[in-house]
Amino acid sequence: MGCSSCATGKDGQPRGCKSNGTCGTDGxxxxxxxxxxxNMSLPNGQAPxxxxxxxxxxxxxxxxRNSEGLSLAIGDVVATQAKSGHDIGTVxxxxxxxxxxxxxxxxxxxxxxxxxxxxxxxxxxxDIWISSREREEAIKKRSRExxxxxxxQMKLSDVEFQGDGSKATFYYTAEDRVDFRQLIKDMAKAFGxxxxxxxxxxRQEAQRLGGVGSCGRELCCSTWLTDFRSxxxxxxxxxxxxxxxxxxxxxxxxxxxxxxxxLDMYLEALKDFPSSDTKLLTEKGIAFCQKVxxxxxxxxxxxxxxxxxxxxxxxEQVLEIVELNKKEQKIESLEAYAVxxxxxxxxxxxxxxxGQDSLTRFDAPKRKKNKKRKGGKxxxxxxxKNKVGNGK
Numbered sequence: 001m002g003c004s005s006c007a008t009g010k011d012g013q014p015r016g017c018k019s020n021g022t023c024g025t026d027g028x029x030x031x032x033x034x035x036x037x038x039n040m041s042l043p044n045g046q047a048p049x050x051x052x053x054x055x056x057x058x059x060x061x062x063x064x065r066n067s068e069g070l071s072l073a074i075g076d077v078v079a080t081q082a083k084s085g086h087d088i089g090t091v092x093x094x095x096x097x098x099x100x101x102x103x104x105x106x107x108x109x110x111x112x113x114x115x116x117x118x119x120x121x122x123x124x125x126x127d128i129w130i131s132s133r134e135r136e137e138a139i140k141k142r143s144r145e146x147x148x149x150x151x152x153q154m155k156l157s158d159v160e161f162q163g164d165g166s167k168a169t170f171y172y173t174a175e176d177r178v179d180f181r182q183l184i185k186d187m188a189k190a191f192g193x194x195x196x197x198x199x200x201x202x203r204q205e206a207q208r209l210g211g212v213g214s215c216g217r218e219l220c221c222s223t224w225l226t227d228f229r230s231x232x233x234x235x236x237x238x239x240x241x242x243x244x245x246x247x248x249x250x251x252x253x254x255x256x257x258x259x260x261x262x263l264d265m266y267l268e269a270l271k272d273f274p275s276s277d278t279k280l281l282t283e284k285g286i287a288f289c290q291k292v293x294x295x296x297x298x299x300x301x302x303x304x305x306x307x308x309x310x311x312x313x314x315x316e317q318v319l320e321i322v323e324l325n326k327k328e329q330k331i332e333s334l335e336a337y338a339v340x341x342x343x344x345x346x347x348x349x350x351x352x353x354x355g356q357d358s359l360t361r362f363d364a365p366k367r368k369k370n371k372k373r374k375g376g377k378x379x380x381x382x383x384x385k386n387k388v389g390n391g392k
Contacts, residue, residue, distance in 0.1 A: 033093050033101065035074065051109055052117065053093035053101055054080055057133075057160045058208040059222065062089075063098065063107055065114045072117075079125055079163065081115040084194075088121055088129040088163025125163065132161035136168075139191055143170060146186050154178045157205045167194040173205050203228050206252040213250065220257055231255040238266045240292060269294050274318045281325045284333050287311070301334055311338040 033053075042048060052072055055061045064080050066072060076091045093101060102109050121129070140159045147156060154174040161168050168191070172178075184195045200208070203221060210222035221228070236248055236259060250256040273294065280287040280301055287301040290310055297315040302308075311334040313321075321331055331337070 033097065035093060035095065035097055037095055037097055038074075049094075049096055049099055049109075051098050051102065051114070052091055053098050054078060054089035054117075055092045056087065056089045058158070058210075060160070061092065063102055063105075063114065064117045067116050068119070070117065070120065072120075077121040077126060079118045079121050081118060082162060082164075082167075085162060085164040085166050086118055086125075088125055121163075128165050129161075129163045132163070132165040136161060139168065142190065143183075143187055146190070147180075147183055150183055150186075152178055152180060152183060154180070157200075158208050165193070167196060169196045169198055171198050171200050171205070171208065173200060173202055202252040203254055203257075206250065211251050213256075214247075215258075219251065221252075225257060228257065229260055231257060231259050235259040235263050238263060238270065240294065266294060272319075273297075273315060274299060274322065278318065278322065280318070280321050280334070281330045282333055283330055287334055303334075311335065313337050 050066050050069075051063050052066055053061055054064055062080075064078075070078075072078065072091050072094055074091055074094065078089060078091055079086045080089055081087075099109060107114075136159045140156060143159070144156050147154060153176065154172045156170055156172045158171040159168055160171070170187075180197055184197065188195050206219060207221040207225075211219050213219050231254070233243060233248075233255070235255075236243060239259070239262065241248070241259075248255055248259070273292075274289075276289050276292050278289050278299075282303075285303045285305075287303050289299055290302050290307070291300040293299075298312050299315065299318050300310040300312050302310050313334065317337045321337070324331060
């Protein structure tokens with residue numbers, strides 16, 4: 001998050017824009033779309049596309065029709081149509097790219113029921129919007145306490161206020177169906193607003209809240225990933241990964257979405273690759289596959305009863321032996337085909353990355369201090385009578 005509103009304060013503490021990656025300056029890059037047509041003019045006679053993309057809290061985006069013909073740009077705060085009242089959001093995309101995004105999200109641009117943009121937000125609208133956003137954390141904490149007192153098996157993960165402050169949407173996750181009718185009554189009485197409950201999945205929860213993954217970067221679902229594809233353990237098997245749930249699961253508790261990123265490449269490499277349960281018939285006995293390296297195109301085999309000694313074979317060699325076995329022919333031994341692993345002498349390209357040939361004061365070894373020896377040997381005699389020239 002590198003926008004100016006997310007910078008640190010005077011005391012060194014993170015100031016933050018309280019938008020969780022959805023700043024008006026669009027510098028946080030949370031599910032943003034680069035407008036590569038912004039510097040291009042439209043052909044003569046073509047009217048600009050009358051729909052815009054507006055982003056609300058976290059990753060919620062919707063499309064609105066600019067029926068008033070307002071001059072809008074990315075980053076403008078606008079008042080949009082809602083089921084009751086109005087909502088406040090930030091324009092994230094305008095022009096012809098909105099048509100492509102609507103086609104991707106399967107939204108009909110000619111639909112008359114598409115909500116409209118009322119106006120650009122005034123100072124009064126923004127003040128009400130900011131004051132409502134500041135109430136969200138306190139209301140979320142209080143609503144969790146009410147849910148716990150009612151013994152409801154659900155987790156309230158996020159609260160989103162409508163722009164006019166008249167309505168709040170509570171996002172929750174639950175394993176089973178939850179009867180929250182009494183919860184809505186208690187929260188409406190405590191907060192004095194209209195309540196809407198919306199159940200989301202665990203992946204959608206991680207997308208809304210965000211976080212840092214095991215790779216050290218922000219979660220893909222909260223930065224650029226817009227669709228959730230099903231991930232199975234077969235993806236881990238194809239990539240020769242250990243089926244460890246603690247390492248394969250993400251912050252949402254489900255399998256990591258990045259398991260699908262390189263799956264197509266592995267499937268392409270495995271098309272003409274021998275199976276991991278391949279058996280080779282030799283004069284010394286049957287050899288079983290112990291290990292497979294897809295990109296090195298190498299397989300390791302060991303004889304039955306001698307699992308400690310592995311023999312590395314190339315993919316072409318294994319396919320050749322399999323064809324001979326199909327013709328009921330056995331090879332003499334694996335040793336005749338085994339590949340010797342030769343260590344490659346790699347030259348050091350960056351031997352001195354810093355660019356300093358001589359040792360600096362930080363690299364100089366520390367000198368050991370001479371410790372005082374105990375006892376009389378080598379110890380300085382401080383008795384003035386024993387000084388030289390005393391006559392004794």
